[in-house]
Amino acid sequence: MDPEPPARTPALGVPATRREGLLKVTGTARYAAEHALPDRAYAWPVPATVARGQVTAVDTAAALALPGVLAVLTPYDAPRLGPADDPNLRVLQDLAVPHRGWYVALAVAESTEAARAAAAAVRVTYDTDPHDTGLRTDHPDLYTPEIVNGGYPAHRERGDAVAAFAAAEVQVDCAYTVPPLHNHPMEPHAATALWEAGEAGETGDAGDAGAAALTVYDSSQGTGLVRQALAALFRLPEDRVTVVSEHVGGAFGCKGTPRPHVVLAAMAARYTGRPVTLALPRRHLPAVVGHRPPTLHRVRLGARTDGTLTALAHEVTTHTSRIREFVEQAAVPARVMYAAPALLTTHRVVALDVPTPSWMRAPGECPGMYALESAVDELADALGTDPVELRIRNEPDAEPDSGRPFSSRHLVACLREGAALFDWAAHRTPRRDGPLLIGTGVASSTYPVYVAPASARVHARPDGTYLVQTNATDLGTGARTVLGQIAADTLRVPPDRVTVEIGHSALPPGPVAGGSAGTASWGWAVHDACADLVALLERHPRPLPEPGLSVSADTTASAKQRSPYARHAFGAQFAEVQVDTVTGEVRVRRLLGVFAAGRILNPLTARSQFVGGMVMGLGMALTEHSGVDPAFGDFTESDLASYHVPVHADVPDIEVHWLDEHDKHLNPVGGKGIGEIGIVGTAAAIGNAFHHATGRRIRELPLTPDRVL
Numbered sequence: 001m002d003p004e005p006p007a008r009t010p011a012l013g014v015p016a017t018r019r020e021g022l023l024k025v026t027g028t029a030r031y032a033a034e035h036a037l038p039d040r041a042y043a044w045p046v047p048a049t050v051a052r053g054q055v056t057a058v059d060t061a062a063a064l065a066l067p068g069v070l071a072v073l074t075p076y077d078a079p080r081l082g083p084a085d086d087p088n089l090r091v092l093q094d095l096a097v098p099h100r101g102w103y104v105a106l107a108v109a110e111s112t113e114a115a116r117a118a119a120a121a122v123r124v125t126y127d128t129d130p131h132d133t134g135l136r137t138d139h140p141d142l143y144t145p146e147i148v149n150g151g152y153p154a155h156r157e158r159g160d161a162v163a164a165f166a167a168a169e170v171q172v173d174c175a176y177t178v179p180p181l182h183n184h185p186m187e188p189h190a191a192t193a194l195w196e197a198g199e200a201g202e203t204g205d206a207g208d209a210g211a212a213a214l215t216v217y218d219s220s221q222g223t224g225l226v227r228q229a230l231a232a233l234f235r236l237p238e239d240r241v242t243v244v245s246e247h248v249g250g251a252f253g254c255k256g257t258p259r260p261h262v263v264l265a266a267m268a269a270r271y272t273g274r275p276v277t278l279a280l281p282r283r284h285l286p287a288v289v290g291h292r293p294p295t296l297h298r299v300r301l302g303a304r305t306d307g308t309l310t311a312l313a314h315e316v317t318t319h320t321s322r323i324r325e326f327v328e329q330a331a332v333p334a335r336v337m338y339a340a341p342a343l344l345t346t347h348r349v350v351a352l353d354v355p356t357p358s359w360m361r362a363p364g365e366c367p368g369m370y371a372l373e374s375a376v377d378e379l380a381d382a383l384g385t386d387p388v389e390l391r392i393r394n395e396p397d398a399e400p401d402s403g404r405p406f407s408s409r410h411l412v413a414c415l416r417e418g419a420a421l422f423d424w425a426a427h428r429t430p431r432r433d434g435p436l437l438i439g440t441g442v443a444s445s446t447y448p449v450y451v452a453p454a455s456a457r458v459h460a461r462p463d464g465t466y467l468v469q470t471n472a473t474d475l476g477t478g479a480r481t482v483l484g485q486i487a488a489d490t491l492r493v494p495p496d497r498v499t500v501e502i503g504h505s506a507l508p509p510g511p512v513a514g515g516s517a518g519t520a521s522w523g524w525a526v527h528d529a530c531a532d533l534v535a536l537l538e539r540h541p542r543p544l545p546e547p548g549l550s551v552s553a554d555t556t557a558s559a560k561q562r563s564p565y566a567r568h569a570f571g572a573q574f575a576e577v578q579v580d581t582v583t584g585e586v587r588v589r590r591l592l593g594v595f596a597a598g599r600i601l602n603p604l605t606a607r608s609q610f611v612g613g614m615v616m617g618l619g620m621a622l623t624e625h626s627g628v629d630p631a632f633g634d635f636t637e638s639d640l641a642s643y644h645v646p647v648h649a650d651v652p653d654i655e656v657h658w659l660d661e662h663d664k665h666l667n668p669v670g671g672k673g674i675g676e677i678g679i680v681g682t683a684a685a686i687g688n689a690f691h692h693a694t695g696r697r698i699r700e701l702p703l704t705p706d707r708v709l
């Protein structure tokens with residue numbers, strides 16, 4: 001007879017500390033560059049020093065003469081690669097230089113220091129062409145693409161927003177600028193690559209890899225995509241490529257797709273026949289791992305004098321590179337937020353001689369909501385209406401652009417709850433304290449609910465413990481921990497009876513950790529596998545035979561089903577800032593967010609995600625900025641000495657709250673995703689507070705002293 005089932009221990013919705021926390025704080029967790037394989041060598045890439053042109057010669061003699069140097073690969077002699085979806089991965093394959101910082105050679109040596117010295121000694125000559133890195137709204141090469149990032153249509157119109165705006169009783173027509181921004185995770189991109197020789201020849205040609213096998217430890221948000229890319233580039237069957245991302249020191253989108261460093265590491269290892277580690281110096285990141293592209297916004301809001309919106313037009317202008325189209329979908333959130341009967345949202349892009357932009361935390365929503373939520377504040381000002389009330393007045397009963405019902409939408413509740421917790425009404429008079437001007441601001445947050453197919457396997461051992469396997473990636477978010485909680489909850493066992501294996505391409509496939517969809521996607525598969533296992537165990541005699549029982553699940557059919565609902569998370573952010581009229585320094589005194597993001601599975605790690613997003617939004621508002629130097633064609637702020645991310649002294653004790661939201665139309669786990677919404681709206685709340693404090697509107701970020709004074 002079965003023993004009494006263990007008393008139900010709640011595993012979900014309770015704070016659980018990170019499973020790998022001890023490994024991390026004791027330095028035991030190994031990151032991609034820390035796999036000290038025997039006989040390993042080190043690589044250091046050589047970036048192009050021109051913004052556009054052709055390599056005409058690479059002189060490697062001085063580099064090769066340095067002690068400890070093993071090889072210098074150039075576009076003339078590097079192994080030939082197969083195809084890649086992303087042309088940025090076809091490194092050292094041709095002589096064209098599409099932007100400054102593009103890699104034109106790779107030094108390999110016995111130590112990082114020797115490789116770095118060798119890279120510095122490589123002499124590259126170029127034929128240069130005139131370059132253009134200047135984004136402007138009247139650029140002659142601007143065009144409207146078909147789709148923008150995320151697969152959304154670039155252009156949407158409902159009603160005649162321009163005419164409705166022209167006829168509106170109250171009008172706001174404003175331009176906002178968000179500069180290029182960089183992800184800059186704590187751990188720069190790195191990879192360690194190892195080949196096991198096949199029977200085929202060893203000519204150094206990637207196409208001759210035969211039955212060879214490639215293993216890479218990569219700092220990546222998803223080993224599946226990296227494996228796919230490497231298999232195509234090195235012409236290997238996918239099952240001959242293993243990619244491991246066991247621990248990742250942050251990413252924020254820039255490790256979401258495979259990056260050139262992993263290709264170069266594999267190439268160098270192939271060429272030298274030794275394991276090779278390539279750890280990118282931080283200063284290389286802006287040119288080779290993507291960035292949030294600059295966005296120029298025009299927002300037009302038309303309203304009646306009672307505050308009811310009659311027209312909303314959000315037009316976005318942005319850049320991409322010459323080699324790949326990536327269009328930041330910054331007008332997309334305006335399709336979701338407010339009940340405007342006439343709605344125009346559109347994007348234009350121009351291909352410039354710049355690095356290819358890519359995902360950075362809440363691509364689209366983050367810069368888009370800065371502009372939209374600033375404009376809503378300007379409208380409140382023009383109307384003399386409270387900005388919280390103005391937002392509530394324009395609450396839609398269905399998604400404005402699509403007409404679809406919301407699966408759940410608690411923006412109004414977030415605004416009301418936030419206003420109460422912040423004591424908003426009591427802070428609506430700007431104050432002066434000596435040289436300081438003090439004011440408050442509010443903005444809404446939103447982020448879509450995504451989910452992707454995943455698979456998982458769970459194994460019950462006869463001793464009553466369980467092993468859960470799915471190819472998830474933990475970027476420091478706590479993904480491993482929450483998957484253990486989901487499994488324990490479904491299996492109805494204490495979480496310490498469950499071991500979780502993630503971050504390895506040989507595990508049951510799962511999607512990239514991106515789009516705030518990781519937990520929902522992998523968690524769904526883990527839930528399904530565990531639920532099936534529970535059913536199986538109920539019928540199975542005990543004790544279980546060695547080695548136990550395994551069950552697999554795959555959510556492809558369920559996760560791909562199109563929902564009839566518009567599914568988004570919402571939030572409201574409140575800020576108090578002080579502006580020093582002597583120094584021009586803006587400081588955030590209070591920052592409070594209330595979010596409605598479905599079920600919160602682990603309050604401890606969830607809070608950290610919200611706080612992290614809000615800190616990043618604070619940086620966007622006050623300090624983070626990158627310029628493109630028109631003469632040299634590169635980013636002027638490429639390290640943390642010049643690209644200022646917030647430090648502890650910049651950040652107040654951030655207050656994070658959430659509503660208990662039960663949404664039946666999501667997934668069995670019930671979460672909406674929390675990785676990105678925290679950054680959405682923060683910069684607008686701070687900018688609106690700046691305006692409240694000073695009476696001045698600055699429509700270009702960040703709010704640095706040179707702009708303030």
Ligand code: MOS
Nearest residue numbers: 253360361514515
């Ligand atoms: Mo997130 S920018 O989708 O990694």
